[in-house]
Amino acid sequence: MKRFIDGLRGGLSQEMMNEGPDSGSTHGGQSQGERRPPGFGGDRLPGGGAGRVRPWTQAQDWLQLSADFPCSRGIWARPGPLGQPRASPCPDAAPTSAYTAPLTPPGSPKPARLCSTRQGKRLAQPHKNQGHRPSRAPGCSLSLPPSRSSLPVCLPFSKHTFLLLGGCLLAWTAMAQYAVLVFIPAFCAVALLQSVSPEKVHRWTFSFQMTWQTLCHLGLHYTEYYLQEPPCVRFCITLSSLMLLTQRVTWLSLDIGEGKVMVKEAWRGPCVLAFCSYLLFFPALLGGPLCSFKRFQARVSRPGSPWRPPSLGPATRRGLLLLGLQLLKSLVTGMLGVGTSLADCRRLGCVYVMWTTAALFKLTYYAHWLLDESVLWAAGFGPDSGTPPHGEGEASDADIWTLETTHRLALFTRTWNRSTARWLRRLVFERAEARPLLQTFAFSAWWHGLHPGQVFGFLCWALMVEADYVIHGCATALLGPWPGKLLYRAVTWAHTQLIIAYILLAVELRSVSALRLLGASYNSFFPLVYCVCLVLLARRKRRARASPAPFTQ
Structure with missing residues (x-):
């Protein structure tokens, strides 16, 4: 049966390649000269010089072509590009890809939907505007073809990298060799977040973080009370940053334990990078109100530049308030x-x-x-x-009036x-x-x-x-x-x-x-x-x- 289906599929593919743009025929409602999915209609493979196709256009073409012939369980089991999961080889299984975006842009007609029944058959369901609408079979699942566009993945990656490198550079500049006292608990916390189960992750991270911070504070006690020496300014800055790191680590562990933040498989690159950049991102490394991981991730994932020029009104009010506080401080x-x-x-x-x-x-x-x-x-x-x-x-801490x-x-x-x-x-x-x-x-x-x-x-x-x-x-x-x-x-x-x-x-x-x-x-x-x-x-x-x-x- 599988050989018969593969032969039928190869014949259809060869027939479609013969019906190129020069033949004047169309397939699946496409006009002459329209771009077809990779591998059909004379389209070139990635890197061959051909123009890119929108991901939703690729999905439409794949679905339109798949509605014309039956398929077996192995047709859609193709390896995806680097950084994207494989499509599910079983039509009855739930889709394993996290990219479940709509297949069509707003305002365009919806493509046919593929449903798989428990007998292994794949049926095409037309849209309600295209005629009759059969009932949906149980266990219906949809596996999207892998998209070539890596822009949504690259932008958060570059922002996370920028925030992490900026935090490491600022820590080394402000703390010198004491920055190691901040790097070690931060990376150990990421290792615990990725390794321990959500039910126990808060207990482990809280115990480790507070033990490390207490040992550093005992070092300050030894310098002040036993040696009777003034502590190093860089070491005091390190302790302040370590206290803020404890806030972020415990807040994130509570979110994971309560199910508000889902941890992916252990040691997945994007997840580890997101945690590291959140714990060490430079705007909140040395001070500032506590920023939750959900707020941080929402801001980093937002398209556009991570920095925005400040508005004139709020910036002027903050500047005048800071100037007034400094004058009052001099007066007192x-x-x-x-x-x-x-x-x-x-x-x-x-x-x-x-x-x-x-x-x-x-x-x-x-x-x-x-x-x-x-x-x-x-x-x-x-x-x-x-x-x-x-x-x-x-997020504001300074409610001076109250x-x-x-x-x-x-x-x-x-x-x-x-x-x-x-x-x-x-x-x-x-x-x-x-x-x-x-x-x-x-x-x-x-x-x-x-x-x-x-x-x-x-x-x-x-x-x-x-x-x-x-x-x-x-x-x-x-x-x-x-x-x-x-x-x-x-x-x-x-x-x-x-x-x-x-x-x-x-x-x-x-x-x-x-x-x-x-x-x-x-x-x-x-x-x-x-x-x-x-x-x-x-x-x-x-x-x-x-x-x-x-x-x-």
């Missing part, structure tokens, strides 16, 4: 004075020193966040690059470094079974380096957020008309800003000596007020739950 530095610290202040003067120092830290954070977002925005990965995917949230005007400590916590807060919420808070708030801030202290001031500051922050929920929940039911609400908002705003200043100084100063000076000053009064309110209100709630309900008829 002048107000603070030279040599003013917690060791030189007395009594209420320490409150002024704490507030101005914290304001200086916040202005520095705002300027860095805005500059990092501008780099991502100019590269096309920022919040202005399009609508974020569902569930990804905003941070400086809110009277709720919980809202300040959710808005401060928003992308990191969203990452901590997904990584720890939503997965914790007991005391998620305490676990989230404890992990944040671990991620930042476990310095003494950081451990105290983040645990104090968790306690203050818990007190904020209790205090504002009770105060909302007790407030009267608008003058009382306005006074309550003003007092709680000032108290929130002073508590944030206290936490910022504890986290930034880090050492035990600075923490001792901060705790012995009058500044400790402000978090103590929240702690006392938390204890009293929690005891009141406990008594209310323990008391029996009043008897009613």
Whole structure:
């Protein structure tokens, strides 16, 4: 049977080659001089000098020719070009190719569809506008002929390569020999993502990444506390980049474990390159909000240049805001004075020193966040690059208006470094079974380096957020008309800003000596007020739950 079909196929092919453009005959509704698929009608093979045919035109011609004669199971089992899968040799099997694009451009008549029944016969179904429409046979599958065009594959490949090489060059320029501390966990994470099953990939990548980062932080501890030497600036830049790499690795592993990102077969070239470029792409290597892999892949796969010229309006606003932040930073530095610290202040003067120092830290954070977002925005990965995917949230970190005007400590916590807060919420808070708030801030202290001031500051922050929920929940039911609400908002705003200043100084100063000076000053009064309110209100709630309900008829 197979020899008969092959002979019939060869005869038809020879007949079609005889009916070339010179014979004046047409086949399958094609006019004279129209280009036929490769191997039919005198067309030249790839590389022979003939003009290229559109992939959808090739598919139409293949389908039109296949409708004129029966075929066996081996006709469509042809090896595809490099980089594309083979067509399925079995008509009953599902198509193995991922390129399931429409065969016809918009507005053109649709070709006949091929269906395979379980008896091995192949039927041609005409379109509904071409007459009768038979019912579709079960197990219908369509295998597309391999396309010659490699443009959709080459463009993402070149963009991924450009982003990866740019990240490696920037890392070596900024970190020198310490860049190896970033390259090793990045490539090991890619190896784990490709080798471990999706159910276990997050556990393995999280354990390896946090172990590597903790060892690097212990090296910083050894230099600062044991050797009593200032750390190298390049090593500090490396630690900052390593912390951002941990965000991207764990976010990607969570996406893979939840089925949002599908990993192809192990060690497929395009998949490995996409992961490497995402973990080391240069716009977010040294700073910037967390960019998810879905946003990154959508932007890289989009046709066009990876860089776009910034618009005049947003660029002007960002530039003016950066200039204003630098002027405010210079003004606060002048107000603070030279040599003013917690060791030189007395009594209420320490409150002024704490507030101005914290304001200086916040202005520095705002300027860095805005500059990092501008780099991502100019590269096309920022919040202005399009609508974020569902569930990804905003990419901006610097919501200065909300941070400086809110009277709720919980809202300040959710808005401060928003992308990191969203990452901590997904990584720890939503997965914790007991005391998620305490676990989230404890992990944040671990991620930042476990310095003494950081451990105290983040645990104090968790306690203050818990007190904020209790205090504002009770105060909302007790407030009267608008003058009382306005006074309550003003007092709680000032108290929130002073508590944030206290936490910022504890986290930034880090050492035990600075923490001792901060705790012995009058500044400790402000978090103590929240702690006392938390204890009293929690005891009141406990008594209310323990008391029996009043008897009613």
